Amino acid sequence: MPEFKIQHLTKYTYPAPVRDSANQIILYPIQDDYQEVIKQEIHISGDPVIDTFIDYYGNKVGSFTYSEPHSTLLINSKILVQTKYRPLPGNDIFPAQQWQDLEKLRYMVPFIDFLRLEYFDGFDDLKALVEAEKSKDDTPYQAVLRFSRYVYDNFQYIKGVTSVETTMDEIWKLKAGVCQDFAHILTLMLRLVGIPARYVSGYICTHHSATMRGEGATHAWAEAYIPDYGWLGIDPTNNCIANEAHIRLAVGRNFSDCSPVKGVYKGASDHRLDVSVAVGYEDDTPSMHQPGEFIEAPEHKPMTTFPKNSYQRYMEMLQQQQQQQQ
């Protein structure tokens, strides 16, 4: 049973002190039969009290505030986690039966949330493509593998071309992105054929020799619901099943349900963000990877200052204040 030591550092540096920051972290690995957290320490600069709760998707979420003026915010999460290999889905039920089983989930909680499609410019193209890609006698499991391969082959892995705010339309045009974009596309493809699919955030832990995409930062992949099996992790960025080397932090409909760190503060809008994720094995000390260029930039927004001029800010305020009353 693999055991991993993970150190996840998030550091914000502000050019001038900021105040009244309110933050939310989803940095607590999921606990289940295949993943056990042996130890976790989260240290945050300023030692704020972290209040935790379980959200709608079952994730443990922490929230804290930091009101005194500060120039840096450091979140240091150290985890010791043990994972277990999970056998892959068998092939002992007829495909037609499996698709029928999936059809029954369409109007059931929680699956309804993981089947909902969002409309975007390339929607019809994607739909046609998915129909063509799926062959008739595929089981849902086979379809999952096929779609993952498709995303892996047809989208380029390029850091820095997308951000958390990039829309599906843009990703579709670019045909490139990072793990969260790959995961996003795959969930859409799966939902289009009626396979419930959710977004997963977490860490990827490979041995020193092998290199995988997504190391040195938080990673993202997808989970597909397979009848009589449950949620199957699938990582389109590396085109592999997400199993004992993938540590799950949170699941949800999309990135924003799982955002590992996000916050709002008052002060100047520019800040510097450094993120690193280091993984060590068993008794190793965590070997520092080169801090990854962090692409899945956590949402961190100033609340009062905008990188616009004061007139635009005023107009924005005017518009927001005019929101309708019933």
Place this chain on the structure above:
Amino acid sequence: MQESAYFSQYNPIKGVWDEMYGENNIRDHYSKVIDYLSRESAEDLARKEELAKRLFMSQGITFTVYSSGEGIEKIFPFDIIPRIITVDEWAFVEKGIKQRLNALNLFLKDVYNNQFIVKDGIVPIDIIYSCPHFLREMYQLEVPYDIYVHIAGIDLIRDHDGTFYVLEDNLRTPSGVSYMLENREITKRLFPDLLPQCCVRSVTEYPNILYKNLLSLSPRQISNPTIVLLSPGIYNSAYFEHTTLARLMGVELVEGRDLVVKNQKVYMKTTVGLQQVDVIYRRVDDDYLDPLVFNPSSILGVAGIMGAYRTGNVAIVNAIGNGVADDKAVYAYVPEMIKYYLNEEPILKNVPTFQLSNIDERQYVFGNINKMVVKKTNGSGGYGMLMGHASTDEEIDDYKKEILKDPRNFIAQPTISLSAAPCYMQGGLHPRRIDLRPYALCGPEGIEIVPGGLTRVALKEGSLVVNSSQGGGSKDTWVLA
């Protein structure tokens, strides 16, 4: 009874319920007022109208309309002739609203917890889960006394035979109650002694009841909890109402930037430091309330307030996530909710509603669009509506395209004929279409409805749209004792 000049010239609209005129005569409950009016000359009435305008302007009872960045202050047009509701009518409406609100509250509690009504197939699950106002953040979150709707402004209309229908349930941030209060104050000035003569019930208790309810929600058991009214700010069209209510209740009027969350508690920033806030009557929409959890670009909200709410350190009125119950697609199921939760027959009727996400219903609506009003499921203020009978073919086609992009966001209802009431204009009385919005307050001791409400009136001849943004005005609303 003396036949009044105003009355003899009055031409009721055919096929429309007239609040004053019935069976070739003035209805009893209007007779005293018509008597009073007939003793006044046209000049007297014109003077009263002028006085009303002046009172509104000088007291700053205005709303601001913005165009190209410049604000123009306007008064909400006021018609001096009151709208009168009889004892029996009111008893019926009051009972109906209480029943409806009870069911809606139970629905909200259910939909954010066990979802029995969904599991039993009464309300289709996809309508709930596709509603943008169904907030998963509210799932299993406990609210004080299980009350979600503390303040409701349910819109009622009357069909050609006088039957009351509910047009919409406003359960989020209903506005207009300050006009109910101010209209009454103006009437006292315009028609001295008439109110007591007619035995009109008072509406002045509204702020006191609201205050009492807000007080009862305080999470801290202290003698003097801090209650605030959270306004989007001076550019909001209802800002006048926010200041009025804050003043009448004696609570602080705050904006988002006045509040800060620290360790799951909400504080307001004062010149002598932070002061903890216990109850927030907010007039800021859910989406703008907490930039950490909802719309991150909001500058009207308070970052982290959702955490304080979740931990029970602050009470928020109305509850967050109520929009799932006043969504116009969910509206269609309210009569079913009443049967389901209360085991009662609905007292107030619903307007038949077609779901445009349902293909058959959509086909039917498209085929009969001239008889339909099509609305956005989460719209309000009369924006984004299509009145089939009054639209050009081109407008209808454009609207259909809009519908097909996301049919879930639209519903259609047959055009209901609003009742008419006399308005004073051009020196005489003329019938104009009206609706009625009573304000219901729900506290730990039950639901209280101040006898009165806001009667909105479509001032344009033939118009059925009463919204202030679309040429509507208002009337004082009398409930007789």
Place this chain on the structure above:
Amino acid sequence: MLSRVAASLYWLSRYVERSDGILRMLKINYASSQDTVQEFTWEPVIRIFAGHDEETQKLGNDSRAVMRYMVSAKNNPNSILNIITFARENARSVQEHITKDLWQCLNEYYHTVKDTRIDNALKKDDPVSVLDILIKQVMLYYGTVEITMERGEGRSYMNIGKYLERGIQSVDILDTKFGSIDGNPDLLTDTTYWKHLLLSLGGYELYLKKYREGFEAENVLEQVVLNNDFPRSVIYSVNHIQRYFDRLKNDSNIDDYRELSFFIGRLQSNIKYSSVKTIKEEGLHTFLTQIRSQLYGIGDALNNHYFANS
């Protein structure tokens, strides 16, 4: 009191005081422009109240263009029109904290300056009449504040704002006027120059009564910085800031109070224990720069400690 409310009252008052300064300055300068065609320049007025940019360069020395820019221009953030709009918006957001009379008074000032007749009159009629109409609005405002406003915390913030703004203005005007002398020593003996400076601060008559020996730079300096009885002197403004700040003392914010009280006291003694001689030794510009930065420091400290940085 909510920090935002305190800040709004303070800013409301600063804006009105600024409008007063601008209007009086314009009035005197316009009169001068009719007297001394050759040497007269609007440059110092523009520099003090609008700053240097492309827009102000376009104005040149055209009196009417300058006045319209300073009074009714929408594109000048410091025009009377814009600052009174800000003042009114601040008032609107604190309506429950000011009297109805005061609100109506500001409303009227706003509608007066917004009236297109003002701009038209500046184009072709007598500008002094126009400026007088507006100056009267300011005086009505000050009268209304005096008569109707409760003597409480709110009024203290308003007065601190008013005197801080006034102090900064006097320092700026002095610095600009004396600064011109460095490049042109002839001005030192130019009677019109000093008369003009005193007029624009409303201190001409007081000067004549006090100093019989004619216009001396040193006497002007003494009156504008150190005279306790001259309502636009720097020391008068600082004394009043101190006076109204003292009333804000409260048990629950004693640390904040002490810090600001120290700033104000230090500034007050800096000025009080100066004389024309020590100022000249130190250098007037250095002295004024230091006073100005201390005045700004008080504004910043208020913002930090009392206005929650709103």
